[in-house]
Amino acid sequence: MGQPILINIENISKRFSRSLKHSLWYGIQDLGQEMLGMSKDTNTLRPSEFWALKDVSLQVKQGESIGLMGHNGAGKTTLLKLINGLIKPSAGKITVTGSVRALIALGTGFNPILTGRENILISGAIFGLSNREMRNLYDEIVEFSELGEFIDTPVQSYSSGMLARLGFSVAIHTWPDIFLIDEVLAVGDLNFAIKCYRKISEFRSQGGVIVLVTHNPYAIRTNCDRAIWLEHGKIQKDGDANEVCGAYEQFVAQENKVPGEKHFVDDNIENIEVVHPEIINSGDALDIEIKIRTRRPIENPILTLSISNVSTHVLISNIFSAEKTKINNDAVFRIRYENLNLVRGIYYISLTVSDTYINNQLAALLNTYKFEVRTPAEDYGVGMFKLAPQWELETNGIIVKKSSVGIYE
Amino acid sequence: MKTVIYTSESPLKHPRQLFSAMFQDIRSSWPLAWQLIVRDISAQYRQTALGYLWAVLPTIITSALWIFLNYSQIIVTDSGDIPYPVYALTGMTFWQLFVESLNAPLTEVNTNRNMLSKINFPKEALILSGIVQVLFSFLIKLVILAIMLVAFQVPLYWTALLVAFPVSVLLLLGTIIGVLLVPVGILYRDIQQGLGVIISPLMFITPVVYTAPTEGILAQIMLYNPLTPLFELIRDLLYVGIPKTLSETVVIFLVTLFFTLIGWIIYRLALPILIERLDA
Numbered sequence: 001m002g003q004p005i006l007i008n009i010e011n012i013s014k015r016f017s018r019s020l021k022h023s024l025w026y027g028i029q030d031l032g033q034e035m036l037g038m039s040k041d042t043n044t045l046r047p048s049e050f051w052a053l054k055d056v057s058l059q060v061k062q063g064e065s066i067g068l069m070g071h072n073g074a075g076k077t078t079l080l081k082l083i084n085g086l087i088k089p090s091a092g093k094i095t096v097t098g099s100v101r102a103l104i105a106l107g108t109g110f111n112p113i114l115t116g117r118e119n120i121l122i123s124g125a126i127f128g129l130s131n132r133e134m135r136n137l138y139d140e141i142v143e144f145s146e147l148g149e150f151i152d153t154p155v156q157s158y159s160s161g162m163l164a165r166l167g168f169s170v171a172i173h174t175w176p177d178i179f180l181i182d183e184v185l186a187v188g189d190l191n192f193a194i195k196c197y198r199k200i201s202e203f204r205s206q207g208g209v210i211v212l213v214t215h216n217p218y219a220i221r222t223n224c225d226r227a228i229w230l231e232h233g234k235i236q237k238d239g240d241a242n243e244v245c246g247a248y249e250q251f252v253a254q255e256n257k258v259p260g261e262k263h264f265v266d267d268n269i270e271n272i273e274v275v276h277p278e279i280i281n282s283g284d285a286l287d288i289e290i291k292i293r294t295r296r297p298i299e300n301p302i303l304t305l306s307i308s309n310v311s312t313h314v315l316i317s318n319i320f321s322a323e324k325t326k327i328n329n330d331a332v333f334r335i336r337y338e339n340l341n342l343v344r345g346i347y348y349i350s351l352t353v354s355d356t357y358i359n360n361q362l363a364a365l366l367n368t369y370k371f372e373v374r375t376p377a378e379d380y381g382v383g384m385f386k387l388a389p390q391w392e393l394e395t396n397g398i399i400v401k402k403s404s405v406g407i408y409e
Numbered sequence: 410m411k412t413v414i415y416t417s418e419s420p421l422k423h424p425r426q427l428f429s430a431m432f433q434d435i436r437s438s439w440p441l442a443w444q445l446i447v448r449d450i451s452a453q454y455r456q457t458a459l460g461y462l463w464a465v466l467p468t469i470i471t472s473a474l475w476i477f478l479n480y481s482q483i484i485v486t487d488s489g490d491i492p493y494p495v496y497a498l499t500g501m502t503f504w505q506l507f508v509e510s511l512n513a514p515l516t517e518v519n520t521n522r523n524m525l526s527k528i529n530f531p532k533e534a535l536i537l538s539g540i541v542q543v544l545f546s547f548l549i550k551l552v553i554l555a556i557m558l559v560a561f562q563v564p565l566y567w568t569a570l571l572v573a574f575p576v577s578v579l580l581l582l583g584t585i586i587g588v589l590l591v592p593v594g595i596l597y598r599d600i601q602q603g604l605g606v607i608i609s610p611l612m613f614i615t616p617v618v619y620t621a622p623t624e625g626i627l628a629q630i631m632l633y634n635p636l637t638p639l640f641e642l643i644r645d646l647l648y649v650g651i652p653k654t655l656s657e658t659v660v661i662f663l664v665t666l667f668f669t670l671i672g673w674i675i676y677r678l679a680l681p682i683l684i685e686r687l688d689a
Contacts, residue, residue, distance in 0.1 A: 006410075016685070024596055027682050031592060034678040037421035082415065084529045087685045089417050098410040105527045113452045125444035126528055128437075177410060 004097070006178055006209050007060040007083060012092035014053040014078055014233075015045055022048045041091035052078045053233045055092075062177075065210035067220030067241060069248055070230035076213045079230070080104070080180050083211065098177025098209075101127050106167025112156035116147055116166050119155055123170040137173045144199075145169035146192065165192055172199050178209040197222070217245040218382055246344075253310060253346035253372065260348075260368035266355075268295040269363045274349060282375045282386050286340045290333040292353060297328040298362065302354040305335060307347050308367065315342065315384055319358065341386045344375040420678065431533075431673065438531035445521075445538035450545060464546040465553050468505050472498045475618045486619035491648050492561050500617040502550045503579060503643050507636070508608055509546060510583030513539030515594040515601055522595075525680070526687040532680050533673075540584055547576075566650035575642045578662045581669060582635070588672040592679040596686065616640050635661050 017023035026046060033039040045051070053075045060066055068076040081087050082094055084102050109126045110119045120141055124134040142151055145165045155163060179200075200223060204210060212223055220227050220241055227244035229236040237244045264272075275289040290303065306317040320333060348367040354360050375386065393401040420427045454460045475497040478484040488496035517535040518525070525532070558565065594600030612618075614630045617640060621631040631637045638654035638661065645652055 023686055027596070027686055030682050031675075031679050034419045034421070034682070035675065037419045039417055039419040041417050085413060085415055086526070086529050086681065088681045089415060091417050094415040095412060096415070097412045100529070102528055105523065108527050109448075109521070109524045111448050111452045113455050114448060118448070118451070122444045122448050125441040126524060126530055128441070128530060130440050131443075 003061040003063055005059045006062050006097045007058075007211070008093075008095040009056060009058050009079075009083070010093045010095075012053055012056045012079075012082060012089050012094060013041075013043065013051060014075075014082060014087070015042070015049045015090045016052045016078075017046070017049045019048045022046070043091060051233045053082070053230075056230075056233070056235055057092075058228060058235065058238060060178075060209055060211065062209060063204070063207045064226060065204050065208075065212065065224045067224035067227040067245075068211065068213045068230060069215070069217065069220060069227060069245070070236070074230040075233040076230055077182060078233075080182055080211065080213055083178075084180055096178070099128075100178045100180060101171065101174050101176040102180040102182070103168075103171045104180065104182045106164050106171065107155075108167075110155055110163070110167070113154050115153060116145075116151040116155055116158070117142075119166065120170055123167065124174065127171065127174045129174055141169045141173050144173065144195070161189065161192075168196060172196065172203075175203065176208070178211065179203065180211050180213075182213045183215070217249055221245055249344070261364075261366040262368055263364045263366075264362075265364070266362040269293075269353070270295055272351075272353065272363055272365060274351070274365070274369045276349065276369060276371055279372045279374060280340065282344065282373050282379075283339055283341050286337040286371070288335045288337075288349065290335070290351060292327065292331045292333070294328065294331070297326050298331075298353075298355050299326050300324065300356040301327050301331070302356070302358050303333050303351060304354070304358065305349065305351045307342075307349055309348075309384070310346050312348075312367075313384075315347075321358075340373070342373045343383055343386050344373055344379060346370055346372050421674070427674070427677075431677065434531040434533050435537075438534035438537060441530055441534040442537035442541065445517075445534060446541045446545075449538065449542060461549055464549040468498070468501045468550055469553065472501045472618075475501075484619060488620070489644075489648065491563050495557055495561050495563050496644075497618045498554055498557050499644060499647065500640065502547070502554050503576070503640065504612060504615070504617045505550060506543065506547045506576065507579050507583045509543045510540065510580045511587045511608075512601075512604060513543050514584060514587035514591050515604070518591050518595055519601065522687055526684050532677065536584065536588060536676070539587075540580065543580065543584075563648065565647055568646040568650050568652065571652070572643055572646045574662075575639050575646070575658055578658060578665060579636075579639055579643075582639075582661070582665045585665060585669045585672045588676050589668075591676060592683060595683050611636075635664075 017026055026049075030039065052073075056075070056079065068079060070076055078087075080102070082089055083096060084100055085096070107119075107123070109122055111122070114122070120138065121131075121134055124137070125131075129137070145151070145168075147162060147166060150158065150162065155166070158166070200210065204223075210223065212220065214220060224241045226239065227241040227248075228238045229244050229248045237247050270293040271291075272293070273291040275291065277286065280286055288305070290305075301322050303320040303322075304318070305320070306314045308314045316337070318335075320335070347370060349369040349371070350364075350366045352364045353362050355362055379386070389403075391403045392399050420430075454463070457463055459466070472494070475484065476494045479486070479493045479497070486493070486496075514536055517539040521535060524530070557563075590600050590604070614627065614634055615636045616631060621637060621641070622628045638657035642652055642654045642658050645654070
């Protein structure tokens, strides 16, 4: 805890204008005030302006890596630009100690006609490295980029993956005290991405500070120990990465509305009602009752039911075919999924009711019902299913570690 | 470790800090400026068949046009002891230096917009790189002028060595006007377009390809044109040996120096405000 504070943000506010016309005029006003030495903290908005950041305070200590998360327009990138000194705050104070490099747009300043080799030197200079420093890093950068003989061809012939690899290789080797990273981690193929992550861990383990802006909670969980969730220019939550990511995901899931659709193709279907729990814990049973009210008898009823996640991927799909039966007036399908080992999140239920043939649909209800699956806070929520396989570790013929019996230990 | 503080306060409130930061940035921007120079020059000429000839072609062609007009007796001017072709090429060579230095700051800032809005680097690098590129293209033009001098057997006076002074003033004057146009020019494309339109008329009221007349409206206009003494001094130093307009040039130099400081401060103060609006 005795680590020095490298980034100290005190009551920072930043206003922006929504309209271009106003923005240009305010720009001239601001410049005039700057020239007259009159600019000072402002806490008022001019017409068409809004607070991109309002009264934000936070401190980042040496060795900390923090993730900034939040919706588009929540102020993440603005905060990053302020820390980088690219733009001026409207009010408040930022104190940054140590060298800062922004890994924002990879390959900024590259010239397409020049070779990879030439562009490395340019890129390094843009990041503020001296020629001597670049010469020392040069071979390492080329090797890291895995570009091989392509390093001597003009970068306009590179694929986008190759370009990103070259850009990232230069950026990561500049090794500052503080790295500002904006959504650029997933570059190149998997192999290269793993190398990048390894390099970033190395940077962290040597006391480097990372400020990472991303929508991806997974990237924050794996790269950061602390997360800050910004919403409408204010800090919504600041704390342990897992905890903040969890809260953010829950918020997103609640907010996220997949549009539900109800189609009663056959007029004789009077109503279909689905009864299900709103919330279950992962691994619990899920009971669903489908109550059908029909004016005419349905022969050989077939029910299909699927469960999909917020990105509308279907995770579970079943067909319940009641051959050689007939339903009339009221009927109830009761379905029970034992041990529904889904990861945390919001899930949607879709179903269709058919007569004799599956294509002969009488009614379809798409994403009309939703339920939430909860897991303990420390659970990452990566993947789709939460399974607990048995495992053991053997070395020199001796089993040194073994999972305890049971699904959850 | 270095500590930087960002507040809403105007840097002008602390002039000492501002000036020390300005000169520090000039120093620290050299490595980047150098890389930008190498990048732009090598990229500019790599995809052309004529290569470095492009640095001189516009000058040669415009001069040739004037030489033809003079040969046809449409333009008659007193070029003194030197043949008109040398006179015209000399004028055009130094005129292009001024025009290019005028255009360079805005061109540099506009072509590097993406870099400006993403990475914090000493912004002086863009201006420095522009100046050096203008000088580079000027040196190529000087080679052509030297060939002409040999071809027409025009002797140079020893005072030609002093021509570096008016050249620096011309370069600095063009650059600082260009820098002053950056804040508006980055937001409104009109400025860059307008520059192209204004340059030809400006040439006609400057003694570039003809000597200033002694009477009439043009004579009046040229009298108040700060470029007039500069062009006269350049030709005098090269071919006459008597620097008649030296004192005027020194005054222009001092005024230019003053505006350089003002323009530089405006440029520094304006860029964060402009960057905010670049990708808006």
